[in-house]
Amino acid sequence: MLYNDAQVSDAIRQWLRMPTFDARPWEDEELLLLLQQMYLDHDLCSKFAIDITTLRNFLYEAYKNYNDVPFHNFRHCFCVAQMLYAISWCVDLPSKIGDLEVLILLTSCICHDLDHPGYNNIYQINAKTELAIRYNDISPLENHHCSVAFRILENEDCNIFKSFSSEDFKQVREGMIRCILATDMARHNEILTNFKEIVQSFNYNDKGHVNLLCMVLIKVSDISNEARPMDVAEPWLDKLLQEFFKQSDAEKLEGLPVTPFMDREKITKPSSQCSFIGFVLLPLFEALGELFIELQDLIIQPVRDALDYYRRLNEATREERLHRKSIVELLEHHNTGVSQSPENGSTVPKSNSNTSVKMKKSLSFQQTRSRSRSTDEETENDTVTVTGEGQSLEDVEEDSESGDSETVTEVEVSEKALKFKISTESSITTTGRKSYPGSRKGSRERVQHLNHSELARMVQKGKLRCGGFSFDQHCLVGNKKLSFDPPEFLDEYASTLKKKFEEGLIDQSDSEEEYKLRKEGECFLSKETLNLNKRNSEHSVKVPVNLEEKRSILKCSDSKSFTNAEKLKMNNSMQLEEDSDSVVREEIELVCPNNTRENSIKNNCIEGLNLNKISDSSNSILVQNDDSSKVQNELVCESKNSRSIFSRFRQLTDRLGFSTEKETKSKSLKNNNCMKSTPHKGKKKVESACCKSLEEVDDRKTSTLPKLKNVGGSKKSWKCLALGKDKRRLEGWASDAAVDKLSEKYLDLDNQSLPSTSKLQSNCASPNFNNIKDGSSQGSPRRNEFNEQINIAVVDKNLLTNNVVDKCIAKLQEIKNDESLIIINEKDSNLI
Numbered sequence: 083m084l085y086n087d088a089q090v091s092d093a094i095r096q097w098l099r100m101p102t103f104d105a106r107p108w109e110d111e112e113l114l115l116l117l118q119q120m121y122l123d124h125d126l127c128s129k130f131a132i133d134i135t136t137l138r139n140f141l142y143e144a145y146k147n148y149n150d151v152p153f154h155n156f157r158h159c160f161c162v163a164q165m166l167y168a169i170s171w172c173v174d175l176p177s178k179i180g181d182l183e184v185l186i187l188l189t190s191c192i193c194h195d196l197d198h199p200g201y202n203n204i205y206q207i208n209a210k211t212e213l214a215i216r217y218n219d220i221s222p223l224e225n226h227h228c229s230v231a232f233r234i235l236e237n238e239d240c241n242i243f244k245s246f247s248s249e250d251f252k253q254v255r256e257g258m259i260r261c262i263l264a265t266d267m268a269r270h271n272e273i274l275t276n277f278k279e280i281v282q283s284f285n286y287n288d289k290g291h292v293n294l295l296c297m298v299l300i301k302v303s304d305i306s307n308e309a310r311p312m313d314v315a316e317p318w319l320d321k322l323l324q325e326f327f328k329q330s331d332a333e334k335l336e337g338l339p340v341t342p343f344m345d346r347e348k349i350t351k352p353s354s355q356c357s358f359i360g361f362v363l364l365p366l367f368e369a370l371g372e373l374f375i376e377l378q379d380l381i382i383q384p385v386r387d388a389l390d391y392y393r394r395l396n397e398a399t400r401e402e403r404l405h406r407k408s409i410v411e412l413l414e415h416h417n418t419g420v421s422q423s424p425e426n427g428s429t430v431p432k433s434n435s436n437t438s439v440k441m442k443k444s445l446s447f448q449q450t451r452s453r454s455r456s457t458d459e460e461t462e463n464d465t466v467t468v469t470g471e472g473q474s475l476e477d478v479e480e481d482s483e484s485g486d487s488e489t490v491t492e493v494e495v496s497e498k499a500l501k502f503k504i505s506t507e508s509s510i511t512t513t514g515r516k517s518y519p520g521s522r523k524g525s526r527e528r529v530q531h532l533n534h535s536e537l538a539r540m541v542q543k544g545k546l547r548c549g550g551f552s553f554d555q556h557c558l559v560g561n562k563k564l565s566f567d568p569p570e571f572l573d574e575y576a577s578t579l580k581k582k583f584e585e586g587l588i589d590q591s592d593s594e595e596e597y598k599l600r601k602e603g604e605c606f607l608s609k610e611t612l613n614l615n616k617r618n619s620e621h622s623v624k625v626p627v628n629l630e631e632k633r634s635i636l637k638c639s640d641s642k643s644f645t646n647a648e649k650l651k652m653n654n655s656m657q658l659e660e661d662s663d664s665v666v667r668e669e670i671e672l673v674c675p676n677n678t679r680e681n682s683i684k685n686n687c688i689e690g691l692n693l694n695k696i697s698d699s700s701n702s703i704l705v706q707n708d709d710s711s712k713v714q715n716e717l718v719c720e721s722k723n724s725r726s727i728f729s730r731f732r733q734l735t736d737r738l739g740f741s742t743e744k745e746t747k748s749k750s751l752k753n754n755n756c757m758k759s760t761p762h763k764g765k766k767k768v769e770s771a772c773c774k775s776l777e778e779v780d781d782r783k784t785s786t787l788p789k790l791k792n793v794g795g796s797k798k799s800w801k802c803l804a805l806g807k808d809k810r811r812l813e814g815w816a817s818d819a820a821v822d823k824l825s826e827k828y829l830d831l832d833n834q835s836l837p838s839t840s841k842l843q844s845n846c847a848s849p850n851f852n853n854i855k856d857g858s859s860q861g862s863p864r865r866n867e868f869n870e871q872i873n874i875a876v877v878d879k880n881l882l883t884n885n886v887v888d889k890c891i892a893k894l895q896e897i898k899n900d901e902s903l904i905i906i907n908e909k910d911s912n913l914i
């Protein structure tokens with residue numbers, strides 16, 4: 083062999099013990115020589131009677147069994163072995179775990195990717211390759227690498243363990259299998275979690291502890307490129323992405339599921355590294371760093387620096403993209419008819435439409451491009467972004483779908499692909515982050531070990547609900563799809579988020595306008611951030627809130643985060659402390675800086691409507707217009723002492739400024755002074771104005787006449803709920819025609835820009851129950867069972883109607899007056 087008699091200089095031997103070692107200048111045979119040197123310098127040959135020729139044969143055979151693939155080639159195996167070697171010197175591993183374990187580890191590193199085909203387990207499983215079939219989808223590659231290793235060792239000439247007793251060989255075999263199989267990233271969380279559990283009380287005399295440590299050590303070495311100097315690490319990343327893209331291209335060609343973190347259309351170098359380092363690499367390194375503090379400077383800090391670097395790069399990439407997007411928008415708007423704003427000299431649309439708001443965002447973004455992040459873009463697209471250690475949410479782009487693909491990690495995808503779990507010591511499930519889309523598992527114990535990056539990531543991925551909506555640029559939560567399993571850490575995380583929010587909310591570099599708007603949103607939002615919770619789970623964890631906060635939550639927050647009982651409790655406690663009028667007044671002042679927040683507030687307010695609070699309000703105002711004056715006059719008369727619940731409800735919703743573009747326009751015709759030249763200011767002004775005076779509320783009403791669908795039909799497509807005088811709950815069905823009649827008197831608070839789930843049509847109306855003529859087999863309510871004055875709300879079926887209905891009915895049952903309420907709920911046509 084070429085490297086038979088070569089000598090390695092002391093300087094090289096020293097360098098070989100450092101993570102800064104650069105393998106690039108070395109020929110393959112020189113690398114083999116260096117591998118041999120590692121055995122020699124640890125005295126493994128003499129201690130275990132390993133014949134040097136056998137060692138060379140073994141190394142050479144291993145070398146031959148690596149494929150010429152971009153990343154998982156012999157040089158990768160060398161680097162992994164070399165990192166382990168460097169760590170072992172740094173922490174004096176032999177003295178801690180013994181020479182045999184070091185021998186097992188070093189040999190495992192050399193063998194850990196033998197015969198890697200350049201397509202990972204996800205591909206193997208999806209493509210149902212020979213390997214996947216052979217190993218039943220259980221770590222097919224790692225099983226194969228291991229199997230190849232022992233095939234090599236079967237050859238006497240290559241068997242470095244030939245002098246071992248069968249008992250010792252058994253131990254080596256077990257150890258190597260354990261280590262090599264541990265490199266399957268599908269088991270990353272399992273191993274990391276188990277290790278975290280023991281690290282604080284690590285016992286080198288405990289075989290289980292040492293086994294786990296060895297698994298972590300090979301894993302750390304396997305993914306350690308980013309701990310190396312940039313000029314060493316970056317070419318490795320290029321090679322890895324080359325292999326990734328090759329796989330995803332093949333997946334596309336073969337019609338297989340495209341592995342998201344490998345998709346050249348979805349990821350970039352920085353986005354990939356932000357995710358990988360932040361969510362996978364750093365948590366693992368930090369866990370090992372708890373046991374070996376010597377590793378802080380050696381490999382952990384370099385990894386942190388790499389993460390910083392990629393974050394900045396990612397940010398720059400993102401800003402560049404947004405900048406380009408804003409230019410395109412500008413051009414688009416220019417082409418679709420816009421006027422020149424005298425104030426800022428920018429091109430702005432004529433109307434105060436949604437587009438104009440968007441436009442404003444583009445413009446203001448341009449003005450504040452130097453800022454590190456943009457709020458608007460993220461908010462607008464319901465993207466969830468949270469900064470946190472290791473999070474890569476700058477990756478999350480305009481398109482939330484691509485955002486998810488960018489940040490979903492290999493671990494998550496691998497876990498999903500690997501349906502079978504091989505536990506280390508016990509059958510412990512993985513961390514809360516496990517829940518790659520579709521999975522909702524979580525373990526209380528594990529979650530407590532999550533660090534902020536993991537938590538942030540959960541928020542980002544919608545597994546943790548943190549407030550109903552935007553959280554400045556540091557934590558934006560779209561108002562959709564936010565549910566979450568394990569809530570145990572929320573207290574801690576809530577304060578983290580809150581702190582971040584408070585730090586980041588007011589950015590002095592903002593334009594004055596933005597600054598003002600954000601400031602106005604501050605109290606509202608900051609309270610929102612206290613409201614961390616999850617849906618669909620029996621647990622409910624909250625940060626303690628004070629009166630102010632309670633009030634905010636009750637008013638407008640994400641009502642899903644609190645159970646009715648909790649809300650009621652909070653409400654009751656508040657009643658002693660405050661004047662209900664002030665609540666309403668405060669809400670009037672709410673100004674939503676942008677569309678999404680506005681919608682979110684609307685949604686939350688509607689759904690989180692606190693009837694208790696409304697019914698107690700003493701400043702209920704009924705609005706009259708030509709269409710409904712008669713009815714409402716009656717109502718006003720009737721409700722002198724005890725306010726109509728619905729009128730208060732409507733008043734509240736009105737006051738929250740549920741204005742559509744159409745409404746805004748009509749308002750602007752009548753009240754020109756509401757409209758200022760810039761869309762930004764105009765919008766804000768109109769919303770405030772809309773909520774200020776009775777006349778204006780009245781005015782709004784004329785433009786919010788009903789838009790009921792399917793009117794005029796004779797099918798009984800409306801479910802009617804009512805409360806009789808005797809407080810009995812009554813149900814029945816009404817035809818479209820009947821409802822149509824009523825609908826003439828309805829206010830339509832529906833805002834077309836709202837998501838369908840938040841549609842709400844409502845009004846107080848109809849003293850005449852005969853309008854709802856026909857009952858159904860379910861029991862049609864009869865006129866004489868009702869109070870003459872009936873308040874009616876029509877709730878779109880898309881709203882979570884049962885919930886709302888139940889709340890309304892429950893409230894009615896509580897009220898000590900003769901009011902009645904009917905909720906008419908559009909019936910599912912299948913039921914007719």
Ligand SMILES: Nc1nc2c(ncn2[C@@H]2O[C@@H]3COP(=O)(O)O[C@H]3[C@H]2O)c(=O)[nH]1
Pocket residue numbers: 195265267304305306307308319322354355358492
């Ligand atoms: N995105 C990214 N993935 C990495 C990096 N280093 C290792 N990996 C992945 O982690 C995996 C660890 O096991 P493998 O060596 O089989 O394949 C590796 C890669 O898929 C890195 O720097 N960036």
Ligand SMILES: [Zn+2]
Pocket residue numbers: 158162194195265304
């Ligand atoms: Zn590897």
